[in-house]
Amino acid sequence: MxxxxxxxxxxxxxxxxxxxxxxxxxxxxxxxxxxxxxxxxxxxxxxxxxxxxxxxxxxxxxxxxxxxxxxxxxxxPMRGRRVHPLSAASMLHSYGQRPEEIxxxxxxxxxxxxxxxxxxxxxxxxxxxxxxxxxxxxxxxxxxxxxxxxxxxxxxxxxxxxxxxxxxxxxxxxxxxxxxxxxxxPLDHDYKELNLPALGGAHALEPDALHIWPRGGFMLIALPNPDGTFTLTLFLPRTGAPSFAALTGAQALETFFATQFPDLEPYRAELIHSFRHHRQGRLGxxxxxxxxxxxxxxxxxxxxxxxxxxxxxxxxxxxxxxxxxxxxxxxxxxxxxxxxxxxxxxxxxxxxxxxxxxxxYEEMRAGVQSADFQRRRDLAFALERRFPERFIPRYSMVMFHPELSYREARRRGAIQAAIIGRLDRERGAGGGIDFDLAERLLQARLPALIERDPDAGTG
Ligand SMILES: Cc1cc2nc3c(=O)[nH]c(=O)nc-3n(C[C@H](O)[C@H](O)[C@H](O)COP(=O)(O)OP(=O)(O)OC[C@H]3O[C@@H](n4cnc5c(N)ncnc54)[C@H](O)[C@@H]3O)c2cc1C
The missing domain is CATH 3.50.50.60 (FAD/NAD(P)-binding domain)
Incomplete structure (x- = not known):
């Protein structure tokens, strides 16, 4: 045979x-x-x-x-993004509004x-x-x-x-x-992974979040590991200022980490050590x-x-x-x-x-810190609570709704962004949302959510 x-x-x-x-x-x-x-x-x-x-x-x-x-x-488990601005207190943005949305x-x-x-x-x-x-x-x-x-x-x-x-x-x-x-x-930004050690066997940062240090033109993120460490990833332009090309000498590295990530001061030596020894990866x-x-x-x-x-x-x-x-x-x-x-x-x-x-990338390295972003995000959550049969924030569609294809998430996301923009512009004097207008716009422009998108991943 x-x-x-x-x-x-x-x-x-x-x-x-x-x-x-x-x-x-x-x-x-x-x-x-x-x-x-x-x-x-x-x-x-x-x-x-x-x-x-x-x-x-x-x-x-x-x-x-x-x-x-x-x-x-x-x-x-990571329930949200902990955003670390340069000169303000950090804040947690939960990924979703249901306990399973992590x-x-x-x-x-x-x-x-x-x-x-x-x-x-x-x-x-x-x-x-x-x-x-x-x-x-x-x-x-x-x-x-x-x-x-x-x-x-x-x-x-x-x-x-x-x-x-x-x-x-x-x-x-x-x-x-x-x-x-x-x-x-190719993306004109590269990345490098850095180690954040455990602190007496425990996580040095809140363990159930993804941490972001958005810095406009670049960002640092951290994901927790079960052994108490975090893996950090620095995403930075390849050339220009600041950039990987500019971060060569010991002094440049010291200044960069001291000025951009002052809250990570206790771990600076370890961060600089891993920066020097880890390879610079390309993205695209x-x-x-x-x-x-x-x-x-x-x-x-x-x-x-x-x-x-x-x-x-x-x-x-x-x-x-x-x-x-x-x-x-x-x-x-x-x-x-x-x-x-x-x-x-x-x-x-x-x-x-x-x-x-x-x-x-734009949202993570810059958008997340703006008041505009936070207002619109809250508005999207409010619409999801009020009209669950029709509205799911785009991030949630991508991450938590595999019954919708990425294509459908993007298509609905574009319609939703326009509706959110209009509702945000037309808020009442006290900043309230006009839910009647929201309902009319959603009915007119956004199809009801279907049970199963024929393009969705099956499984
Ligand atoms: C910095 C970074 C962060 C990321 N973070 C995330 C994240 O948080 N979440 C997420 O979902 N995705 C993330 N990704 C993406 C994720 O890593 C990839 O999408 C995923 O690894 C793709 O899986 P794959 O099996 O297709 O390819 P790979 O995981 O790349 O596997 C390919 C395998 O093929 C082998 N191989 C290659 N050529 C040959 C050959 N000629 N013969 C035999 N074997 C070969 C390689 O050795 C490798 O083992 C990230 C990627 C990067 C770079």
Whole structure:
């Protein structure tokens, strides 16, 4: 009997292991290929962002794969953003107005290990230190290289699912075959991760919040870790003043941290130490048209849509991709049909979240401190309380309402922003909201919320 050819998933980052698990649970033979060595638990999975924000959109697919119970112990709940202005008291902006409307910080390495372990238990074959070099032009095989020996080999496969991230090698093959077109838009701001140590074993800052130090042209954020530390990320222009290029000498660093983050004074030495030793990461948006090649290969996750991290949605979107693909496979059909349906469903939403993520940078580094922003945010919450069947703030739609697609969240968000703007301008003398006008505007312009958006992630 000829051996069944496996489905090969390239990339054991975040989407790869989850997708492998979902397909293995369907009884499919799955091989997961990863260029890195197997995680040893000591280092960050790939040297990038050490912790991430997980929201409802990412949790659903984990539940679908039956692995959320294993992930739960890794999660640090964050109920809002603690904003630290330069010269005023800090304030907490809750993410939503219901107790369940929270996000969770989770360590990338720990999450990766849990997903890999679950995939392996489900029968997935894990192959580390095996780099995919691209698709073989005319055969259903992958061209690979063993990272230890440098040996090249061909891996026979039924089809290839490319979860190999922003610099996807499979995507390069699709481009070479004329199936994909790629547009890369680099951000002119880079990032660097810094460590905030625990204080006598406890968190130095309120642990159940994401902290932001908005500074107009740049910002620092902090996400809590279960061991009492925080991972901070400094987002800063590459050149100009201030910028990474300008922060070279010891004095420049000392002055920068002293003037911009005086409340972090006790930790300044540690922050400067990690600034000096951590790498400067690049950010950008990768938009791809043509996510598949005649049933032979499909791109998903960052390989199909890399976005900037300011809405905390890259991983969540990648997980949602896995659930959508799993649903399409469950419905049946040929690989070319499934892949075409996947791109049809997901590309508009990928475009929407790419756009909203860029907008959120402006909001986080500048908007959150303005009185205007806070007034409109309160107004949006008031509308949600009064008209729950019609109005949900855009941030909440993106983070807490996976039954709405990103595309729908962006579409409704634009209509809502115009309504909020008008209601804000036409407040009564005492600043009250004209709810009759609100009702008329919402009825006229915003469709009632539907039970299930046909474009939404299924799972
Ligand atoms: C600073 C920063 C902060 C972020 N914060 C958040 C957040 O808070 N919330 C959120 O949802 N998202 C966040 N993201 C985005 C998130 O990290 C990505 O969207 C997510 O990792 C995408 O998952 P993926 O599986 O598609 O790709 P990856 O996680 O990048 O995995 C790709 C894997 O493929 C492997 N690989 C690559 N090339 C090959 C090859 N040729 N052969 C074999 N293996 C290969 C890589 O080693 C890697 O393991 C952040 C990103 C950054 C940069």
């Amino acid at each position: 000829p051996r069944e050819r496996p489905i090969v998933i390239v990339g054991a980052g975040l989407a790869g292991p989850l997708l492998a698990l979902l397909l293995a649970r369907r009884g499919m033979p799955v091989t997961l290929l990863e260029r890195r060595a197997a995680p040893d638990g000591k280092h960050s999975a790939d040297g990038r962002s050490i912790n991430l924000a997980l929201s409802a959109r990412g949790i659903r697919p984990l539940e679908r794969a039956g692995v959320f119970d294993d992930v739960k112990p890794l999660l640090m 996000n969770f910080a989770v360590g990338r390495t720990a999450l990766n290990r849990v997903l890999l372990a679950a995939a392996e238990r489900a029968g997935v074959i894990l192959r580390f230190e095996q780099r995919c070099l691209g698709l073989e032009p005319d055969s259903p095989a992958l061209h690979c290289m063993d990272e230890r020996s440098g040996r090249h080999f061909l891996l026979d496969c039924e089809t290839v699912l490319a979860a190999d991230g922003a610099g996807s090698a499979v995507r390069a093959s699709l481009v070479a075959a004329g199936a994909s077109r790629v547009r890369v838009t 948006t990768v938009r791809v048209r043509g996510w598949h090649l005649r049933g032979r290969a499909l791109l998903l996750g960052d390989a199909a849509h890399t976005i900037v991290p300011f809405h905390g949605q890259g991983m969540n979107a990648a997980f949602e991709d896995c659930a959508v693909l799993d649903t399409l496979i469950e419905r049946g059909g040929s690989w070319p049909d499934i892949y075409a349906a996947f791109e049809r469903l997901r590309r508009p939403s990928a475009a929407a979240i790419a756009h909203m993520a860029l907008e959120n």
